[in-house]
Amino acid sequence: MKFTGTDNYVASDDLRIAVNAAIALQRPLLIKGEPGTGKTVLAHEVSKALGAPLIEWHIKSTTKAQQGLYEYDAVTRLRDSQLGDERVKDIRNYIKRGKLWEAFTGTGSRPVLLIDEIDKADIEFPNDLLQELDRMEFFVYELQETIKAQHRPIVMITSNNEKELPDAFLRRCFFHYIRFPDRETMQEIINVHYPDIQRNLVREAMTVFYDIRDVPGLKKKPSTSELLDWLKLLMVEDIPPDALRSKDSAKLIPPLHGALLKNEQDVHLFERLAFMARREKT
Numbered sequence: 001m002k003f004t005g006t007d008n009y010v011a012s013d014d015l016r017i018a019v020n021a022a023i024a025l026q027r028p029l030l031i032k033g034e035p036g037t038g039k040t041v042l043a044h045e046v047s048k049a050l051g052a053p054l055i056e057w058h059i060k061s062t063t064k065a066q067q068g069l070y071e072y073d074a075v076t077r078l079r080d081s082q083l084g085d086e087r088v089k090d091i092r093n094y095i096k097r098g099k100l101w102e103a104f105t106g107t108g109s110r111p112v113l114l115i116d117e118i119d120k121a122d123i124e125f126p127n128d129l130l131q132e133l134d135r136m137e138f139f140v141y142e143l144q145e146t147i148k149a150q151h152r153p154i155v156m157i158t159s160n161n162e163k164e165l166p167d168a169f170l171r172r173c174f175f176h177y178i179r180f181p182d183r184e185t186m187q188e189i190i191n192v193h194y195p196d197i198q199r200n201l202v203r204e205a206m207t208v209f210y211d212i213r214d215v216p217g218l219k220k221k222p223s224t225s226e227l228l229d230w231l232k233l234l235m236v237e238d239i240p241p242d243a244l245r246s247k248d249s250a251k252l253i254p255p256l257h258g259a260l261l262k263n264e265q266d267v268h269l270f271e272r273l274a275f276m277a278r279r280e281k282t
Contacts, residue, residue: 001050001110009038009045010181010188018176019046025174028115028133028155030165033178036223039158042178043114052154053111057099063121065128068098069138069147091142100132104149113153119163126169134172181224183210193228197235204244205231208254212261217269222260230259 003019005011011019019042022029031039047054057068073094081088103113118126132138136149157173159165181189183206190202205227213221222230233256234244243255253270254260261267 003046003049006045006049008192009041010185010192011042011045012179012185015042015176015178018174022156022174023154026152027172027174028157030157030159030170030173030175031178032159032161032175034180034221034223035160036225037178037180038224039178040114040116043112043116043156043158046154046156047112050112050154052109053106054114055099055103055106055111055153056114056116058116059118059120059125061120061122063125065121065125066098068100068115068129069132070098070101070140071096072142095140095142100129100138101147103153104136104147106150110151111153113155115155115157117160118157119159119161119165123163123166127166130168130172180213186224186227189224190228190231194231194235197231198241200241201234201239201244202231204241205234208244209260212254215269215273219265220262222262226260226262230256233259 001023003011003016003023005016018031019029031042033039043056044054046052072091073096077088077091077094087093099113099115103111133155136152137146139146186206187202190197190206209222209227209230212218233239237256239255253267253274257267257270261270
């Protein structure tokens with residue numbers, strides 16, 4: 001079972017090695033990187049490449065580790081018992097399976113389990129999953145049963161570095177940081193998504209894009225996904241490459257910049273830079 005990449009996802013050699021190392025070690029693959037660098041999409045592409053079912057667990061700030069195992073709905077069972085519902089005789093009717101349970105007991109081939117943006121949850125969340133991810137089993141007290149993994153899932157965990165993860169959790173993972181693509185890699189990514197795009201437009205757009213990312217004081221640097229969105233808009237609006245090449249200080253902010261600059265501080269920063277450039281010319 002080897003991941004070699006797909007036609008729709010440009011994976012570096014280091015990333016392919018990391019995925020296959022995690023599979024061989026049977027360890028969770030912890031993937032970090034800037035937002036928009038393809039961390040979540042990677043799990044989809046690994047699933048597709050290996051022909052494995054994908055189970056996605058998207059983490060929120062309110063998510064608890066127990067929800068990944070199962071939840072017991074005691075309130076509904078109490079209400080049904082008051083109504084004389086026959087379902088109350090079988091407690092299984094009130095056990096809701098979580099994503100780990102689904103990954104452990106799913107039929108067929110070894111699944112890919114995506115735990116997406118683990119750093120959004122409480123700091124204790126990763127530690128609460130240590131034993132289950134280690135032993136690939138957990139105990140259901142209401143049923144007095146142990147749920148064991150039929151096929152050890154390929155666990156892929158993404159993080160945007162919003163919180164530090166516990167050392168005990170990190171020790172159990174294989175780690176990979178997705179570096180931001182250089183121009184050559186970015187060109188490959190663009191070719192995959194827009195094979196017929198004008199080369200001159202791409203060249204000028206990438207120059208603007210990387211120049212923006214290099215501006216000191218930028219609160220949020222534009223990501224790969226935002227560059228792809230911007231290129232799509234440039235094509236839809238039929239913006240010529242010359243419009244991106246303009247040296248006019250009044251046009252320092254690129255056209256359709258809302259696809260690249262996502263907060264008012266960064267827009268104001270470019271407005272100030274344009275103002276200062278105009279003053280220097282006068």
